[in-house]
Amino acid sequence: MTRSPAYLRSLLGPRDHVLDAVLRDALLNKKLPSIQIDDNGARMLQLLTMLHRPQLVVEVGTLFGYSAIHIARGLPPGGRLITIESDAEAARNARTYLDESGVGKRVEVVNADAVTYLETLRPESADMVFIDADKKAYPQYLKLCFPLLRSGGLLVADDVAPGGDFSGESEPGTDPEREAKAIATYVGAVARSNRLFSTFVGSAHGLLVSYKEGPGDA
Template identity: 60%
Template sequence: MTTTPQGYIRAVLGPRDPVLDEILRRSLLDDRLPTIQVDDNAGRVLQLLTRLRRPRHVLEIGTLFGYSTIHLARGLPEGGRVTTLEIDPRAAEVARRNLRAAGVDDRVDVVVGDAFAYLASLPPESVGLVFIDADKKAYPDYLGHCYPLLEPGGLLIADDAFAQGDFTAERAEGSDEDREARAIHRYNRAVGRSARLFSAFVGTENGLLVSVKE
C-alpha cells in the first residue's frame, strides 16, 4: 500500500485535534484568509522545539490567523510568553479569536504593525526562540535584525525554507515572481555558512530551517 508523506504522518500521529480543525475551518472558509499556514507536521515540530528549548520569550514574525502561534504557545514552559507580529489588523483580530478558542491567549501578545520597528525596540539577547514566517522578500533583513535578539543557545526557525511555496498572496502586482525564492535562498546560505549558527533543514511540507546560536 502506498500513501503520501502527509497521509503517513497523519496515520502515525493521529488526526488533528478538534479545536485546530474548527480554527482552520472558520479561518479559511468563513474568514477567507489565505491557505498559507504551516502544515500540521510543521506545527508539531514548532511545538516540540519549543518544549525542548523551553524559552521564556518566543518571537514570531507573521501571525496570519494564529495557527503556528497556537503550537508555539502550547510548547511554552510555565511563565513563558509568545509575542507575535502581524501587519494586517483583520488577520490579527482573527488570530486573537483563535488563540482564545485554543485556550492560549493568556500567554500570547499580538502586536499589529511594522515588524522592523518592533524588533528595533527589543534589547539584545532577550529572545529564546524566533520563528519567521512573513514576507519572504524580507527574510535576509529579518535575519540581520533577529540574530542580535537571540540569547546564546537560542533557536532561529524559518518556514518555507525549500522556497517552493505559493507566495502569490504576498506578491505585489507586477513584481518579480522569483524575488521571494531568491531572498529565501540568500537567507538559507547566510545561516548555513555562518560560523555563529549551526543549522539543519527539517523536512516539513515547505521546509523549516532551524538554526541554533552558538
C-alpha cells in the same frame, strides 16, 4: 517505497477539534488565504518549544495564529510568545483564535510593521524566534533577529524548501523570483554563519532550524 510527509503525518492521528475549528472558521467561513504553516511543520514548532522550554519566543508573521497556537501550547510555565502581524484584521482574528484555543494569556499579538518592532526589542532577550512572514524581507529579518536571539537560542524559518510557490502571498505585479532569491540569500547567510548550527526539517514547505552558539563555541 517512498512515503510522503502527508502520509507520515496521517499516521500520527487527526488534528484536535480546537485546531479543526480554527481552520474551518478561518479558511471556510472567513475565506482567509490558506498560507498558514502545514500541520507537520506546526507540530514540529510545538515539539521544539516543548524541548527547548523558552521563556520568550518572538514570531514574525502571525496570519490568523495557527503557528502561534502550537508555539503557545509548547511553552513552559511562565513562558510567553510575542507574535508580530502587520495586518490589523489578521491580528484581530489571531487574538480571537488564540483566546478560543485557551492560550491567549500566554501570547501578545502586536499589530505593527515587523522590521520597526524588532528594532525596539532588547538584544539577546529571546530564547526562540520563528520567521514566517514577507519572504522578500527574510534577509532583513535575519539581520534583526540574530542579535535579538540569546546564545543557545533557536532560530526557525518556514518556507525554505527550494522551488517554493509564494504567489498566494505576493502582491500583484511582484517579480515571482524575488521571494525565491530572498530566501536563498537567507539560507546562504545562515549556512555561512560560524555561530549557527542548522538543519533542514522536511515539512511541506521546509523548516530551517538553527541553534545559536556562543562566541566561544564556534
